[in-house]
Each structure stands twice: as C-alpha cells, then as structure tokens.
Amino acid sequence: MPTVNLWAVDGYISTPDGKSIYIWGFTDQEGGSAQLPGPMIIVKQQAPPDKTIVTVNLTNNLPEEVSILFPGQSEVEVNGRPVQPQYYNGGLVSFTNHVLPGETITYTFAAASPGTFLYESGTRPHKQVPMGLYGSIIVRPHDYMPHQPEHKTAYGAGTGTEFDREYLLVVSEIDPDLHQAVEQGKPYNIRSYKPRYWTINGRCANDTMLPHNMSHLPNQPYGAMVMMEPDEKVLIRYTGAGVENHPLHPHGNHTRLVGLDGRLLQNRTGNTTVDLSYKRFTVLAGAGQTHDQIYTWSGLGFDPATNPVPTVIPNLRNMAIGHTGMTMWSGSPYLGLKGELPSGMVSFNEVGEYHFMLHSHAEPEITNWGAFPGGMMTMIAVYPEGKLGHHHGTLPVESHGL
Amino acid sequence: MIRIRRSATDGHIDTPDGRAHYIFGFGNITGVPENELVNYRAGAELMAPPLVLQAGNEYIVTLTNLGTPTRPDLDDPHTIHYHGFPNQIAFYDGVPEASVAVPVGRDLEYYYKPLDPGTYMYHCHHEPVEHIQMGMVGPLVVYPIDYDPSRQAYKTAYGYGTGTEFNREYYVFLNELDCVIHNLVATVQEPDWTKYKPTYWLINGRSYPDTIVTDTGSRLLSQPWPALIGANAGEKVLLRFVNLGFQQQAMEMLGVTMKVVGMDGMRPVGQNGEDLSFNKNIIYIAPGQSYDVIFEAPTSSGSYPITLPFYNRNLVKNNLNGTQPGGMVTEAQIYPPGTLPPQTEPNRFP
Numbered sequence: 050m051p052t053v054n055l056w057a058v059d060g061y062i063s064t065p066d067g068k069s070i071y072i073w074g075f076t077d078q079e080g081g082s083a084q085l086p087g088p089m090i091i092v093k094q095q096a097p098p099d100k101t102i103v104t105v106n107l108t109n110n111l112p113e114e115v116s117i118l119f120p121g122q123s124e125v126e127v128n129g130r131p132v133q134p135q136y137y138n139g140g141l142v143s144f145t146n147h148v149l150p151g152e153t154i155t156y157t158f159a160a161a162s163p164g165t166f167l168y169e170s171g172t173r174p175h176k177q178v179p180m181g182l183y184g185s186i187i188v189r190p191h192d193y194m195p196h197q198p199e200h201k202t203a204y205g206a207g208t209g210t211e212f213d214r215e216y217l218l219v220v221s222e223i224d225p226d227l228h229q230a231v232e233q234g235k236p237y238n239i240r241s242y243k244p245r246y247w248t249i250n251g252r253c254a255n256d257t258m259l260p261h262n263m264s265h266l267p268n269q270p271y272g273a274m275v276m277m278e279p280d281e282k283v284l285i286r287y288t289g290a291g292v293e294n295h296p297l298h299p300h301g302n303h304t305r306l307v308g309l310d311g312r313l314l315q316n317r318t319g320n321t322t323v324d325l326s327y328k329r330f331t332v333l334a335g336a337g338q339t340h341d342q343i344y345t346w347s348g349l350g351f352d353p354a355t356n357p358v359p360t361v362i363p364n365l366r367n368m369a370i371g372h373t374g375m376t377m378w379s380g381s382p383y384l385g386l387k388g389e390l391p392s393g394m395v396s397f398n399e400v401g402e403y404h405f406m407l408h409s410h411a412e413p414e415i416t417n418w419g420a421f422p423g424g425m426m427t428m429i430a431v432y433p434e435g436k437l438g439h440h441h442g443t444l445p446v447e448s449h450g451l
Numbered sequence: 452m453i454r455i456r457r458s459a460t461d462g463h464i465d466t467p468d469g470r471a472h473y474i475f476g477f478g479n480i481t482g483v484p485e486n487e488l489v490n491y492r493a494g495a496e497l498m499a500p501p502l503v504l505q506a507g508n509e510y511i512v513t514l515t516n517l518g519t520p521t522r523p524d525l526d527d528p529h530t531i532h533y534h535g536f537p538n539q540i541a542f543y544d545g546v547p548e549a550s551v552a553v554p555v556g557r558d559l560e561y562y563y564k565p566l567d568p569g570t571y572m573y574h575c576h577h578e579p580v581e582h583i584q585m586g587m588v589g590p591l592v593v594y595p596i597d598y599d600p601s602r603q604a605y606k607t608a609y610g611y612g613t614g615t616e617f618n619r620e621y622y623v624f625l626n627e628l629d630c631v632i633h634n635l636v637a638t639v640q641e642p643d644w645t646k647y648k649p650t651y652w653l654i655n656g657r658s659y660p661d662t663i664v665t666d667t668g669s670r671l672l673s674q675p676w677p678a679l680i681g682a683n684a685g686e687k688v689l690l691r692f693v694n695l696g697f698q699q700q701a702m703e704m705l706g707v708t709m710k711v712v713g714m715d716g717m718r719p720v721g722q723n724g725e726d727l728s729f730n731k732n733i734i735y736i737a738p739g740q741s742y743d744v745i746f747e748a749p750t751s752s753g754s755y756p757i758t759l760p761f762y763n764r765n766l767v768k769n770n771l772n773g774t775q776p777g778g779m780v781t782e783a784q785i786y787p788p789g790t791l792p793p794q795t796e797p798n799r800f801p
Contacts, residue, residue: 209722245645294699296737300544302537303717324721329714330535331739333699349538349564358542359452360511360560368559369528369552369577377549382542403541404549410739411697412580412644419643421580428549 085251087184164311214442308341385433462495497656499589569716713743
C-alpha cells in the first residue's frame, strides 16, 4: 500500500516579474523546501474487493499546528479513528486532526474512487491554504495499464475516458501581502485578501510554459504546458486550489467533461448507463473543485500542396508579430512548416507546432500584478505527427508506491 | 465564399447617468469602398456588430485596423479571436503571441467554415485584458445547416429534430465597464488591472434603463442593440447569453422557466446521445461562457402586455456607478397571440 511522507515547511517561490514570495507548503524530501503546489500524489487502486489504503505521514516543521484534509476520499483516519475537527478554548482551529510543531501525524484514507482530488491544510485554512499548503491527488482505476490503450483511462475500462497523454493543472491565487505578513510575523486581516498573482502549478505565465524542474524555479517543479499531437486524446485535470473561481478557456477546441470532483459523470442503474459528460469551451474551475476533461484537436486538413489556406497571407513585414519581442509562431499557417519571420524576431517555435492559449477568461488574472502577459495562462502545443516525444504528458502509474 | 469586414477603431458610449465612456471596438464595414473607410474611424460599437454565420458556408472575415483617433499616439494592433471555434488553426485564431496581429492601416483575412451551430463570441486578443475591457467584444452566432426561418420545424438553434425550435431570438450579451480604467486609457495612463472594479454592468452594451429603449433618437448611436424582449403569448423565445466581462453574473427572469439547450455552442448531450438539457430560473454564467435557453412566453389570465422583469440576481450590481438604479436589468413584454409580426433580425420588435 502506498505511503507518502510529507513535511510542512516554508520556502520561497519566484514570479516572472522578479519577485520572491515566501510560502508555506509541502515537500516529500526530508530537509527539503516547500514546493508549490505540494508533491503530486498518484496512487493506483487495488482490484476489488480489496481497499486501497493510503498512508500519509505529515511532519510539521512550521511554527503552528498543521493538518491535511483529503476531500472526496473515504475512511480518513488517524490512529484507526475517524478524523475530527480540533478546537482550542471553544474555537475551531482545524477541520481535522492536526499536528503540533516538531511532531508527526499519520493519516490513512481509502482511495475509493478514481479521479482527481485535492489535498490541503485544514488548519486555519483561510491562511494556510493560500500560503501554499495544497497539492493534488490522482487516483488511478485498478485496471489502469498505460501500455494498453483500452486500459489507459481516467475512470476504468469501458467508461469512455481513454487518453493518450495527461496533464494536471492546479490553479490558485496569491496575495503577496498575506505572504509578507506571515513571513514577518505581522497581523493580516483576511478581509483584505486581494490576489495580485494567479498561478497554474505554482507558476505565473510565462513561467507556466517552461519545462518541469527548471533550475531557477527549484520550488515550482511542475511545468504547465500541454503538449500533444493531432487526434490524440488528452486528459486535462483541473484542480481548483485557491479560494476563488477561475473560468479556464482552452483555445482550439472544446473539452468534454468526464469527471467532476473525482467522480465519473455517469449514472448506472442495473445494466443501464446514462452518460452525463458534456462539452464546454470555458470551464469554471471552482474553489476546491476538480474537473477531468478530454481534449482533442484534429485540425482542418490544410496542406500547402493539396488544400492551401483560402486567404492571402500578407507580407509578414507589414504585420504585427511578437510585439513583446518574442513569438511562439512558426511563421507559417501550416502545421509542421516554418516560415520566414521578420529579422530580429526571436521565435520559440520548435518544429512548426501550433500554440493555443489556455487561460483564465477573467482577464485581469492573466497579469502579474496587473501587467499583461502573466498569471493564469499557458499554451496547448500541438506538434506535427511523430514530432513529440512519448514522455511528454506522461505521469507515473504511481508516485509513492512500494 | 461570403465576405464580411470588420473595422477595429475607437469611439464612445453613453450610460443613462449622462456620462460618456471611451471605448475600443469593432464596426461593420462590409461593402464599404476603400476611399470611404476614413468615415468609419471612431465608429466602434458596443456590443460589436454580431458575426452571423451558417454552418456549412465558407466565410472570409477581413479585419481592418482603422486606428484610434482619440488616442493618435496609440498604435495598437488588433485581431479577431473566434472564441470556441472547433479545430481552429493557429493562424486564424487571433492570438498575437501565436500568430499575427493587424497593425494600424493594415488588413488581415480570417477564414472560417463553421460546422457546429450555436452561440459563440468574438473579441480582440491583443493585450486581451485591455482590449476586451475597452469593448472589443461581440456575439457570434452559427445557424444550423438546415436553418429555414419560413418553416417552424427548421427555425431552430441546433437543427431539425433537436428540440430547439424558436419563434424569436435575442442576444443577452453581458459585460462590465470600469469607468476609472476607461478614463485612464483615454488619458494615456497605464491601468493596474488588479484594481479592476466595475462601475457599470451592461446588456448588449447598454445599462438599464437604456436596455429597454427601442427608439433612441439621436442617442446611443454606437450602442444599437436594445435588450428589451418581446414575444406573443405561447411563442418560444431563444435567448443567446454571452459573457465577455470579467465577472460571473446570475441572470434571472421572473415568470418563466428557461430550458438550457446549449452551453458554449454545444447541446448538452452525453456520449451516447443522452439529452442533458435542464431547466433554470437563473443563468449563472462565467466570463467566456455562452448559454442558449428557450422559454415559452406565458399566457395572461388578465390583460396584456405582461411585463416580466429580467435582471442580475447579483443585486448589488444593479446600479449606475452607485448613484442610481441601472445595470444588467431589462424586461420581457408579452403580447396577445398574433400581435407582434415576425422578427426581421434578433432583438428587434415590432
């Protein structure tokens, strides 16, 4: 059975406008710094009737009580007893059993449903969750087998949730005043909560589009670029870890929502299955909620020889390209081709791939403290067939399994 | 191939408290000769002229950047982003970071062959925080391939046999306006977008009571779309909700049940064709979403017309910069059967 060792610690993250922000967060490395979001926990279910019991050992290296909530999981226990809220002098401190500074607590839960879930602090959560004490849990179905297409699914074979690649996007907000107050031990009135940064996987654009494990972002290890090839089914998992709702809009296509809050959008009665999945082009990633979606993109069949684009392509010197000094465009309207960009233009386009923006449509959230571009924005990169390595969009079967 | 042309330029709109607000926006310059384009500078409209398409047809939409006469120092490029177009290619997607944008004085042709009927939207994607807030936003409607307004079974939102027949249709296009930010842009200052705090809430570019004005005289020339809903008792009314503001809104109509037949331009249908349509009194809509709803105009047990309030249930937003009632408030007026003649275009009656 999987066992995850977590430490609640502090640390710093960076924003693209050059700020360093103090955070509280989780790490699964003893002596490590807090990372944002916390380590991705991926577990695979046991075949029924066996339960999948996950053990999480939490050691508290912060100056006050800390705890972890496991919303959507079953049989959450400490020392064999159901977790309970904690009070001090009659006041609510934690929604669940917490651990004092310097001590360790052991939680267990049963991962009863495949899907995407949140884990987060339940202690003074209005402060500790925005400070960064959150992460995401992926539960894989017991029949998950990544090398067999019919068994590479979000919710089990036969549920219509097959995918080729998968990406986890954890969204949240940051009010730097809160973080500064906690760092300096100064008071902060939560009524004045006012986000200035909006994050995907702990990063603000354009850092969201960088690869995993960048050396200059040591505590923000997860990239947020979605990469795929045409016709692939891409499972995009949203986790809403902030306290606000974010309308996330992917360009290029709708998504089909197949799971909400870690539950398959299907009703089964006897042998009758009613599929409740639906398509949207803007999904409200709500506070504490998760959305599992399948995104595909097949294009329109344009080809320079047999099916050219039916408009005049203007002289590119007369057009506005890369006004911020860079572009992600190839210079060609065709997938897999590169055109000649105006001289001096830096293009981050690799092999003629298309880039489709995925961003919050509450547009002030795609800024870094009010300056566009930034914030809750990334790209979906569609690579020409055969040009994208298989490792992109691959998450392990299990992250902390034995 | 059907050709449509849009200008990108600036202009002003009015709110009922007597204030004017600087905007950027689109205008309709389809068929305008080149030597007359100059007359369309400063002709931005809010909401932007709807892009009205039909599935299966091919369109070239030309965007012409006519500049911003009120801000001659500003040389911002513009684009058209057809929000939600399935399987779009990057070149026609209108994202400057991932394709090209149109500088002042230039044109760009966008090609669309829509295949999926429904309610979509279009907006400029250059510095989208600023250009969307400044007003470069409008609805985009795709009629089904078999659409035929002369035959009831074929006058539908999503095609014959989809249960989406309607008699009348109305845009309910939502956005908000922060007059402080509009003033900053008008006076060449850089806004801090984290301070965004709307002061006006608009349906089809207008705040109540302008929403219910159908004959505006010389007023509201750049806001040509009323939001007053009219129908004869028993008729089916299609409302096309689009939100291109930055806030969620909760639009409530009293006295009817609204059946949600489309979300983001797609019928709510499961993978095996399950009908997932549902009924609502309030449409809770986030930025960048659309809803298609159909309601049946009620019959009066007494006199006509019946007036049905239609307003934002986020009640504190129903004001004009805090000074007087206004905002996303309008009404539906229901007449005896046979009173109103058929519509010639959405939002028009009689």
